[in-house]
Amino acid sequence: MSDVLPAAGWTRRDDLAALVAALDPDGEGLCRWVGGAVRDTLLGLSIKDIDMATTLLPDTVLARLAAAQIRALPTGIAHGTVTAVLPGGHVEITTLRRDVTTDGRHATVAFSADWREDASRRDFTINALYADPRTGAIDDYFGGRADLAARHVRFIGDARARIREDYLRILRYFRFQARFGGTPADTEAEAACADLAPGLKGLSRERVAGELIQLLAHADPAPAMLRMAELGVLAQVLPEADASALPALVAAERRDSVPPDPLRRLAAMLPADPAAVDAIAARLRLSGAQRKRLMRAAPRKTGDARALAYRLGETGAMDRLLMAGESVAGLRDWVAPRFPLKGGAIVARGISMGPLVAQLLRQIEDQWVGEGFPDEKRIAQLLDAAVAQHKP
Template sequence: MDEQHLPASPWTQRADLAALVAALDPAGEGLVRYVGGAVRDTLLDIAVKDIDMATPLEPPAVIERLKAAGIRSVPTGLAHGTVTAVLEGGPVEITTLRRDVSTDGRHATVAFSQDWQEDAARRDFTINALYADPRDLTVHDYFGGLDDLAARRLRFIGEPQDRIREDYLRILRYFRFQARFGSLPADPDAEAACSALAPGLKGLSRERIASELLMLLALPDPSATVARMAELGVLAVILPEADSSALPPLIAAEHAHAIAPEPLRRFAAMLPADPSLAELVGARLRLSIAQRKHLALVAARSVPEEAARPLAYKVGREAALDRLLIGGDSIAPLEGWDTPRFPLKGGMIVARGVSAGPDVARILRAVEAQWVAESFPDEARVMALLEAEIARRSDLV
């Protein structure tokens, strides 16, 4: 492939990035390059979120040069050679060129390098090992990443099994990147390696697995990829309870209603309709308390149309909407409807002569239940319900 350049993009023309380059490489010796996602996504005309740089300079030299230029830095990962420059347009991670000394499937011990190709060789996929000169935007490609990008082909650098054994999380990264950038049929060698080495995922932290899985499920339509993970035996290792066939109808419903992808909704859809099991799975994957609660709420599934709004009031609109979408039920009752706030307060009951205490709480609950049953009438009706409830209780005394 002929020499290629990054197209001019807003981020490549940022003044603060130009100042950063001048600070690290004042003489224009080629001491810094953009690398990874920013290069890949710009070539694909995708909006760039994060900017990473690589340099043969070691962290102390990077910090010293940034300080001399008045650029604040944060030592975010010195053991792995990473310093973050704090810029007006957003942080930029600057990482010293590296080579792997040893790997154990989870972590790597690295040594610093002066060789760009050596640094590229330790990256996972060819499309992630593209570098660009910040001054003339020339792209440097050591392993055919430009051709793979043009063909929407996802390939490991080197032997897939070797790269996976270095870090088993690369199996999940492979499927996420395949869903985002790849075309079908996928690379057979990569799939075979992912399938054969899938048991190695058991050695990873649950947090890393959950994070990668949720990033995959956040993509526009990961259903074919998740189904392939199931066929290859990968999904059963990380989420044995999952049913990948639940994704296509849910994603179709999302598209039909122009509803944005929500990874936790899709995660919940793949789990059985069992709130206790959903809670256990969330705990096993070290999800947050809020995420686990949401999974349990959504796991109850089907909702009669007339109960949609009461459910939304009880568990929240988001959880109710997810249950409707997953169950294939109509979301019409919630469209254009905001969950109302119950207008009655305890003090309003006391003001009507009810002694503060348990009776106030009981009246509050009774009126609220009737308010929900009557489809959330206005405050005047709530006051009428209150008077009726107070009178009823007085008759019982």
């Protein structure tokens, strides 16, 4: 794998060149690109976020950005992070650090000027890659490029030590394994994750949920999730989950060319009990909309695709159908019609206003849906028949 960062669209951005000129005007090597942007560019993947590491202290970063009229936000100033607000997208700039103390959730850091020391506190070798913003020269202190080429996700140094610094790294390991990893997996990493998995219980539910959703969003998270279950990791964060449901769902999504959806995949692993699902979603601190969607999927009942979409909405119908391995082809380019009948039409036929009107509306609507949404002529026939049953 190359010793120089390949040319990519983001490396040619004028606003990034201006950022580098503001922080390191004399080319002293005071800043480097780091992490995901370097890793994904080496793999030829699209870039989502750009991070920069620097030997400059946060106050100096803020001062130099201000002098260059680049807007800056002190987003994580206590840990050395400043966010530069650029036309092409935000860039997080973090001063080199070393951990002083950590409790597995939060770390106390001290600033450093040692690039290798900063790299040593990162999680995986493939994330500890730095690139000079002017020359593209890559600094790889722990064999990250070789691991990328081998599709090997490996902790830096001692896996247990890295996990004890932040137990969320257990879930991050499986997330990165789902995206970048091959087989066989790193035996030291898996053993450490299995042994230290109880530490996950001390993390905030929001952090856990965030990692699970990111993992489930990958093209095929089933092997990683099944391995989490085998190693006893999944039971620590989601004891109710059944990962064996994932392979069939992923296959159904691919068959029908449906994009991966992490919430649908989460729903497939949860019990077929809306009340139980609601409790799980609340425990994970999911949003109200996410909770409703999971509860809607829980009963697993399907039926006619369009009737299901009319009742549950397109997303709700697709969730249930795909989870059951059924086709969603009938929903393509289909827009659910609106039921045109109003209560006034029933009253006009001699039925007094009251509960009976609502009952008849529901009855006729159910028949209309069951017959595949026929035209207004048929609705009139259904209306006449329903009213006739209740007239003296």
